[in-house]
Amino acid sequence: MSFYLQAFITFFKIGLFTIGGGYAMIPLIQSEIVEKKKWISQNDFIDLMAISQSIPGIFAVNIAIFIGYKLRKLKGALAMATGTILPSFIIILTIALFFQQFKDYEVVQRIFKGIRPGVVALIAVPTFNMAKSAKINKYNVWIPVVSALLIWLLGFSPVYVIIIAGMGGFLYGKYKHKNSAS
Incomplete structure (x- = not known):
């Protein structure tokens, strides 16, 4: 079976058994693409999820396109996106x-x-798995908690939260690098 047909069928099955939208697909995509087929690494998966969430469009289609493009460029992206949609x-x-x-x-x-x-659980499980993979610990757990509260309670745009978090990470990295060089 060609890679493209296999990719299409894989994402078709994921799309077929996903109730609750793109975020509910995360554990299925992670299980199939990262753990079973080993097409991408866990770190690549987390990076692609972050990018997919940060750009306009449907999350599930975005991540399918990114994974497909990473693996087989345009044809891979088309096969996986079509399978998802x-x-x-x-x-x-x-x-x-x-x-x-x-x-x-x-x-x-x-x-x-x-x-x-059930849909809430499907969204919660990958959230905790992502937190573990992103090395969220007792020192930095405040970042996702504050971000979630800003979006949920105060109505902040997720776009601003992502920009601020990205700038904060960049500045922290520069600060840490500067102090380790001294």
């Missing part, structure tokens, strides 16, 4: 065709209420 397109189209007929059924409403906490 197609399941959602098919599912949304199917739901749109039939949802009006079923949305008021109590069973359907209960199913959606049950899915919500």
